[in-house]
């Protein structure tokens with residue numbers, strides 16, 4: 001690559017719903033710009049994006065991949081992002097580092113809703129974006145219908161930039177609404193200029209008016225010209241497009257067929273002409289460009305199959321050279337990426353996205369600068385999504401147990417949307433993520449990269465138990481004679497239920513030393529140990545135990561024998577106290593477009609939930625959130641059903657709230673399920 005002829009830099013995220021054609025568009029962009037000589041294919045697993053084994057197995061992107069190319073003296077780095085909602089954290093992290101995004105979508109009105117979460121993120125973070133309506137060769141709906149459907153899910157106005165020319169239902173070209181020049185597509189070269197077809201003149205005029213009126217909303221001069229029916233100059237229109245896109249005021253809409261390279265060159269030209277320069281983006285993010293040390297931010301961390309660490313960074317300010325020390329870590333090497341291929345470079349400039357190797361201790365989202373000191377203020381990071389799906393994992397080979405923690409730490413560095421914990425009640429290792437495929441991809445990585453095949457199971461629900469009735473005086477006597485001196489402990493306990501959330505209380509009401517002070521800790525220990533696993537098999541909570549009476553033997557008594565006596569008393573006592581099962585209840589907020597609110601209610605009632613109310617979701621256009629209490633036992637596949645009911649866009653947030661008695665009629669079923677591991681091995 002000839003670095004010195006580059007006059008400008010652009011970095012662009014390619015985002016959009018699942019399977020809309022992002023990886024195919026990247027392949028086409030690399031092909032038409034000459035970065036690759038032959039196009040790969042998603043089905044054959046030969047594309048530059050989706051190069052990991054996990055992505056190829058599934059023919060879907062599971063992490064971002066960056067590729068740098070040059071076109072008309074501009075260096076572009078494209079970041080192909082996953083479309084699946086289960087990998088959306090990757091996309092959000094990448095978007096924080098890119099100057100603009102191309103949103104790839106399909107020309108199908110019924111699927112437009114799947115763009116809502118992405119548009120929301122782009123609008124919240126004010127990231128300039130262009131829509132590319134792909135797969136025009138398979139359009140189910142007209143371009144204008146798709147455009148109007150898109151408007152309903154975007155808070156920013158959508159502005160048509162092109163108008164399609166069809167032959168039957170086949171896209172053969174487009175009309176550029178700025179220049180009013182029509183073109184016929186050519187897969188292998190620039191489109192051919194042709195006259196505007198007579199029958200499209202009226203439609204083209206209307207689409208153009210729509211574009212101009214939207215632009216005029218942010219430009220008084222253009223508004224005046226339109227009112228006075230003065231034809232605005234093309235330069236003026238382009239300047240408006242550039243300014244309004246750069247400030248994320250409008251969303252221009254393009255179209256094409258990525259598979260056939262149709263519409264790809266015009267898209268590149270528009271990115272050069274209209275997408276903001278790196279300095280404009282930095283300026284809008286409040287990064288002072290003309291003073292201070294270089295600044296970069298990590299948008300992704302990878303571990304290569306050989307175990308080397310790579311940090312993909314966006315350079316925000318100044319130049320980064322390969323001999324620098326950033327945040328106290330010396331750069332191990334600097335590279336431009338093309339999928340998994342790397343090209344060593346010595347220098348990266350403002351706007352570049354490059355990989356740095358061996359940046360130990362540096363995490364995704366970190367802001368990097370020269371020198372040893374920590375930065376006063378970090379660049380903002382994308383919010384970490386709360387995990388919504390979990391499996392309990394264990395190594396297939398017991399000898400691998402010691403390796404799990406180190407491997408999971410690395411995997412979490414690569415994928416911050418995961419989390420893991422060792423559950424203190426069930427002792428299981430729980431792997432948390434954004435859905436079933438997300439967890440399965442992680443398990444594949446553990447097996448492939450770390451040679452750690454795992455077995456999985458649905459996590460146990462951390463049930464507890466309590467009592468409904470008191471037992472005022474239960475007796476426990478432990479007397480044992482073996483050889484030398486014997487063992488003797490004798491206690492009377494009062495056992496009482498406590499209100500929910502009180503936990504466990506132990507009281508000592510011994511008078512006159514009938515149980516000597518030094519043995520009382522033994523009694524408490526016996527009670528506590530017993531409560532770890534009550535008559536139903538779970539920890540006992542919300543219970544008060546009082547030591548009221550007892551007796552001792554001057555030779556045979558010991559702390560140990562009082563512990564045994566207390567256990568015996570508890571065993572006998574709890575059986576009389578009507579033990580009952582408690583289940584954890586989560587407070588949940590389930591969010592989805594209002595069209596699905598009644599589905600959300602049914603989902604909750606069908607899972608023994610208690611609906612607390614519903615209200616509009618703050619800052620979301622036409623979305624509701626339903627508030628509810630839901631038993632944790634019913635939440636395992638909640639996200640799976642919620643997504644299937646809401647075209648994949650519904651999400652929920654939850655937190656543990658309280659314990660609640662399980663209805664009698666369900667206890668047997670839950671106890672049987674719990675004994676079975678709450679479900680089946682997966």
Ligand SMILES: Nc1nc2c(ncn2[C@@H]2O[C@H](COP(=O)(O)OP(=O)(O)OP(=O)(O)O)[C@@H](O)[C@H]2O)c(=O)[nH]1
Pocket residue numbers: 016017018019020021022023024025042043059060061081082083084134135136137138256257258259260
């Ligand atoms: N007919 C047609 N098919 C296309 C076009 N672009 C992509 N495809 C096909 O659509 C499917 C999905 O394409 P991808 O490029 O993998 O989609 P993606 O958006 O990268 O997928 P994810 O990243 O997993 O969300 C593949 O079978 C492509 O061959 C197009 O313009 N026309």
